[in-house]
Amino acid sequence: MQINIKNVSYYFRTNKVLDGVDLQLPAKAKVGLLGPNGCGKTTLLKLLCGLIKPSAGSISLNHTPLSHHNRQQLSATVGLMMQHAPAALDLTVAQVVALGRIRHRCQQTLTDVLQQNSLNDVAQMSYNQLSGGERQRVMFAQLHYQQPQLMLLDEPANHLDINHCYQILNKVSRLQNTSIASYHCFNLAAVFCDYLVLMQHGKIIVSGKVEQVLQPHWLKQAYGIDVEILRNSQGTPIVSVKNQ
Numbered sequence: 001m002q003i004n005i006k007n008v009s010y011y012f013r014t015n016k017v018l019d020g021v022d023l024q025l026p027a028k029a030k031v032g033l034l035g036p037n038g039c040g041k042t043t044l045l046k047l048l049c050g051l052i053k054p055s056a057g058s059i060s061l062n063h064t065p066l067s068h069h070n071r072q073q074l075s076a077t078v079g080l081m082m083q084h085a086p087a088a089l090d091l092t093v094a095q096v097v098a099l100g101r102i103r104h105r106c107q108q109t110l111t112d113v114l115q116q117n118s119l120n121d122v123a124q125m126s127y128n129q130l131s132g133g134e135r136q137r138v139m140f141a142q143l144h145y146q147q148p149q150l151m152l153l154d155e156p157a158n159h160l161d162i163n164h165c166y167q168i169l170n171k172v173s174r175l176q177n178t179s180i181a182s183y184h185c186f187n188l189a190a191v192f193c194d195y196l197v198l199m200q201h202g203k204i205i206v207s208g209k210v211e212q213v214l215q216p217h218w219l220k221q222a223y224g225i226d227v228e229i230l231r232n233s234q235g236t237p238i239v240s241v242k243n244q
């Protein structure tokens, strides 16, 4: 899904939390949103799925303004995994995952999705009785079942142990869709994204390929930290924070 964000601003009352954001993304891009706490990453993700509307500017998906997509179509083609997995009503894990396909004809079975996300053993447990990381995995399985053309993930690594974190981010990177995920860990973003967007105070300060964005001067500007950039054996950047 192609995305075109034009001069988008967003206010919470008088607080301008997004300020003239411009961004064009090609279909199937795997995008990482970076930036310090409160810079506007979640707000941008909520705007992209139509949960909130821009105060100014416009967003188009596949060349059609978001405001022209009908709600049902949008909820089938765009999926958002929130940062804090919500407490569900008294639903089982299987029922929560099944909500991902409530508006679709299923192409893969619920059993397959539960299995692919290693949730078979807890499928009949109450969602409310799961740990934070287990809930996060259930919410990802719901999104996986939905198979949206545009997958939005707010801090997908939240709560997850390193093994489940890699399993989920590997799945995201292999899906043939567009994904935009916010990250606090530069090194996860470097491994799983092909394009990064660095934000500060509601603005994009730089966007581009991983190597262009993970530069010491940009990270100093956004976060006020000194870093050096190392490389792993595949040449992927590793950001190492210098002792403060």
Ligand SMILES: Nc1ncnc2c1ncn2[C@@H]1O[C@H](COP(=O)(O)OP(=O)(O)OP(=O)(O)O)[C@@H](O)[C@H]1O
Pocket (backbone or CB within 6 Å): 012, 015, 017, 035, 036, 037, 038, 039, 040, 041, 042, 043, 044, 083
């Ligand atoms: N419901 C709300 N009402 C008022 N202000 C809000 C609301 N939600 C967010 N904000 C403000 O909007 C700004 C951007 O918040 P947002 O959640 O988009 O940041 P973020 O980059 O996702 O932060 P984090 O990395 O901490 O999750 C923050 O200053 C926040 O206080």
